[in-house]
Amino acid sequence: xxxxxxxxAGTAGTMVANRLNKLLDHDEWKITIVDQNETHYYQPGFxxxxxxxxxxxxxxxxxxxxxxAGVEMIMSPIDVIEPExxxxxxxxxxxxxxxxxxxxxxxxxxxxxxxxGLEEHEWRNSIHEFYTVEGAVALAKHLRTWQGGRLVVxxxxxxxxxxxxxxxxxxxxxxxxxxxxxxxxxxLIYATPLPGxxxxxxxxxxxxxxxxxxxxxxxxxxxxxxVDPDAKKIISYDEQEIEYDLLVSVxxxxxxxxxxxxxxxxELNYVPVDKHTFLSPxxxxxxxxxxxxxxxxxKAGSVAHFAVDCFSENFMRYIDGLEMxxxxxxxxxxxxxxxxxxxxxxxxxxxVEPLPGRYPLPGVGPFALLQETEMNHWGKVMFRWMYWNLxxxxxxxxxxxxxxxxxxWNN
Ligand SMILES: Cc1cc2nc3c(=O)[nH]c(=O)nc-3n(C[C@H](O)[C@H](O)[C@H](O)COP(=O)(O)OP(=O)(O)OC[C@H]3O[C@@H](n4cnc5c(N)ncnc54)[C@H](O)[C@@H]3O)c2cc1C
Numbered sequence: 523x524x525x526x527x528x529x530x531a532g533t534a535g536t537m538v539a540n541r542l543n544k545l546l547d548h549d550e551w552k553i554t555i556v557d558q559n560e561t562h563y564y565q566p567g568f569x570x571x572x573x574x575x576x577x578x579x580x581x582x583x584x585x586x587x588x589x590x591a592g593v594e595m596i597m598s599p600i601d602v603i604e605p606e607x608x609x610x611x612x613x614x615x616x617x618x619x620x621x622x623x624x625x626x627x628x629x630x631x632x633x634x635x636x637x638x639g640l641e642e643h644e645w646r647n648s649i650h651e652f653y654t655v656e657g658a659v660a661l662a663k664h665l666r667t668w669q670g671g672r673l674v675v676x677x678x679x680x681x682x683x684x685x686x687x688x689x690x691x692x693x694x695x696x697x698x699x700x701x702x703x704x705x706x707x708x709x710l711i712y713a714t715p716l717p718g719x720x721x722x723x724x725x726x727x728x729x730x731x732x733x734x735x736x737x738x739x740x741x742x743x744x745x746x747x748x749v750d751p752d753a754k755k756i757i758s759y760d761e762q763e764i765e766y767d768l769l770v771s772v773x774x775x776x777x778x779x780x781x782x783x784x785x786x787x788x789e790l791n792y793v794p795v796d797k798h799t800f801l802s803p804x805x806x807x808x809x810x811x812x813x814x815x816x817x818x819x820x821k822a823g824s825v826a827h828f829a830v831d832c833f834s835e836n837f838m839r840y841i842d843g844l845e846m847x848x849x850x851x852x853x854x855x856x857x858x859x860x861x862x863x864x865x866x867x868x869x870x871x872x873x874v875e876p877l878p879g880r881y882p883l884p885g886v887g888p889f890a891l892l893q894e895t896e897m898n899h900w901g902k903v904m905f906r907w908m909y910w911n912l913x914x915x916x917x918x919x920x921x922x923x924x925x926x927x928x929x930x931w932n933n
Contacts, residue, residue: 523550523551523552524550524551524552524622524623524841525551525552525554525619525620525621525622525623526542526546526551526552526553526554526621526622526623526624526625527554527555527556527610527619527621527623527624527625528553528554528555528556528624528625528627529555529556529600529603529610529624529625529626529627529628529780530555530556530557530626530627530628530629530812530814531555531556531557531562531585531588531589531595531627532557532562532563532627532628532629532812533565533627533629533812533823533826533827533913533914534627534629534811534812534813534814534826534829534830535555535557535625535627535811535812536555536562536585536588536589536914537826537827537830537913537914537916538625538627538811538830538833538834539553539555539589539590539593539916540588540590540914540915540916541830541834541916542834542837543590543592543593543916544916545834545837545838546838548592552594553592553593553594554593554594554595554596554619555589555593555594555595555596556595556596556597556598556600556610556612556619557585557595557596557597558597558598558599558600559585559597560584560585560586560597561582561583561584561585562582562583562584562585562587562588562914563581563582563655564580564581564582564583564906564909564910565581565653565683565684565823566684566823566902566905566906566909567580567581567906568581568652568653568654568655568657568658569652569658569687569690569691569694569859570694570859571652571655571658571659571661571662572650572652572658572661572662572665572691572694573662573665573694573695573697573698574662574666578655578659580906581655582655583910588914588915596612596614596617596619597614598612598613598614598615598617599612599613599614600612600613600628600778600780601613601616601780601783602780602783602784603624603626603780603784603786604784605624605784605786605804605805605808608620608621608622608624608807609621610624621807622807623807623808623809623837623841624805624807624808624809625809625810625811626781626786626793626808626809626810626811626814626815627810627811627812627814627826628777628778628780628781628814629683629777629778629812629813629814630683630775630776630777630778630792630813630814630821631775631776631778632651632653632654632772632773632774632775633773633774633775633776634651634771634773634774636678636773636774636776637678637746637748637749637771637773637774638747638748638749639748639749639750639751640678640749640751640771640773641773642751643751644751644752644754646660646664647664648751648754648766648767648768648769649749649751649769649771650664650768650769650770650771651770651771651772651773652687652691652770653683653687653772653773653775661770664768665698668768669707670699670704670707670708670767671707671708671709671766671767671768672708672709672711672765672766672767672768673695673708673709673710673711673766673767673768673770674711674712674713674756674764674766674768674769674770675688675691675692675710675711675712675713675770675771675772676713676714676744676746676756676764676769676770676771676772677713677714677715677716677772678715678746678771678772678773678774679715679745679774679775680715680716680721681775681820681821682772682775682821683775683813683821683822684820684821684822684856685720685721685820685821686720686729686856686858686868687772688712688714688772689712689719689720689729689733689858690858690859690860691770692710692712692733692736692738693732693733693736693738693858693859693860693861694859694861695708695710696710696736696737696738696861697861697862698861700862709739710736710737710738710739711738711739711740711741711764711766712733712738712739712740712741713741713744713746713756713764714740714741714742714744715743715744715745715746716742716743717742717743718730718740718742719733719740720876722870722875722876723875724875724876724877724878724892725868725870725875725876725892728866728878728892729858729866732860732866732894736861741764744756744758744762744764745758745759745760746758746759747759749769749771753765754766754767754769756769774790775790775821776790776791776792777790777791777792777793777813777814778791778814779791781793781814786802786808788816790816792814792815792816793810793814793815793816794816795809795810795815795816795817796848797817797818797819797850797852797872798848798849798850798851799833799836799846799847799848799849799850800815800817800829800833800850801840801846809833809837811826811829811830811833812825812826812829813826817852818852818872819852819853819854819871819872820854820856822854822856823909823913824853824854824855824856825852825853825854827913827919828850828853828854828855828923828924829850830916831918831923832849832850832923832924833850835849836849849923849924850923850924851871851872851873851924851925852870852871852872852873852925853869853870853871853923853924853925854868854869854870854871855867855868855869855881855921856868857898857899857901857902857905858898859899859902860894860899863896863899864894864895864896864898864899865894865895865898865899865901865902866890866891866892866893866894866895866898867881867889867890867891867892867898867901868891868892869881869891869925869930870925871924871925874925874927874930876891876892877891877892877930877931877932878890878891878892878893878930878931879891879892879929879930879931880929881929882920882921882929883929884928884929885929889901891929891930
């Protein structure tokens with residue numbers, strides 16, 4: 523028997539387990555997946571919790587419900603990967619797992635401890651985050667009684683998972699405070715290390731215009747150095763200061779410390795791999811999928827989905843001794859909730875930045891690229907159902923894994 527070992531049963535790991543369980547011959551292959559906790563989080567749903575649209579129960583399900591019969595699931599923190607011995611050591615019972623092929627899908631997480639002043643006595647008081655379920659729930663509670671003032675959303679450093687989530691948070695906050703009748707008592711500011719609203723120029727211009735219409739100010743090129751929690755201000759390396767009444771931070775995102783312990787990670791604990799095949803350049807039997815990989819595309823569930831589509835077919839070639847094809851093009855596809863029952867959609871890859879147009883059917887849509895529409899909002903709402911019922915279970919969607927220029931307007 524050959525052993526395929528998957529580390530991490532989040533979005534990417536679960537999709538890989540389902541896909542390869544369908545494709546691999548069970549007489550020849552044993553698939554094992556390891557994770558440290560039992561709960562699967564629908565992370566895009568965290569965004570809606572602070573505004574009372576979703577509760578915690580809307581975004582959690584048992585991980586085991588999505589792991590197919592025939593795949594062994596082990597619950598334990600992973601201690602270390604030893605690529606030279608093709609083995610992984612677990613914390614629980616010091617168990618050792620051998621592998622022929624390893625898929626790393628341990629994701630990325632926030633590290634508020636890396637910014638002085640952030641995670642101190644004002645944490646979860648006047649300083650909040652929405653990148654964990656606990657944080658989103660605490661922020662919901664805080665917003666229910668918040669009297670208004672200056673709300674600053676600050677991204678500590680890029681890359682972050684779902685780079686549009688802070689923008690969505692601000693636009694939903696604009697909508698939420700309008701609904702509460704308190705928008706005139708709230709100032710919304712986006713302090714970002716980027717020069718504008720988004721990484722790519724055309725999308726940045728479109729999104730910047732929408733933020734302006736909603737009276738959300740962008741403080742660009744703000745590289746935070748520390749927080750002064752008592753004076754309630756964030757301070758940048760070049761000594762710019764922004765005062766706040768409520769700080770919503772997107773703390774430093776880092777891959778799991780396991781990568782540092784295993785000598786596999788870069789300075790942020792992400793693992794370098796070939797950006798088209800996900801194969802490690804150092805180890806010919808190690809692949810990295812999802813947020814854990816150091817590749818120049820967005821850290822997003824949609825990227826993980828397109829990546830798993832490409833990887834699964836390629837893996838079947840690879841184990842038959844064929845060369846892997848450079849199929850993954852960095853395809854990312856994100857709905858951007860913009861409040862008042864509307865949303866935008868962006869679709870891009872390594873080479874093509876988000877452009878206006880229609881998706882997925884050229885000229886027809888029904889979704890509009892880089893434009894606020896109600897249909898895009900419904901796309902985002904539907905996405906949760908698709909995630910639990912189709913995506914995680916490894917079902918094929920009628921969306922091409924590779925980005926297409928059909929339906930896009932190049933202006
Ligand atoms: C607020 C927010 C909004 C988002 N919105 C969107 C969106 O609209 N669209 C979109 O496409 N994406 C969105 N995302 C991003 C998306 O959720 C992630 O990109 C996706 O879940 C990444 O999948 P992954 O498998 O790489 O990591 P994860 O799903 O995070 O899974 C990693 C798994 O590895 C396990 N693990 C890690 N280290 C260890 C260890 N040492 N031992 C054992 N187990 C370990 C973890 O327990 C976890 O289960 C959003 C994320 C957030 C936080």
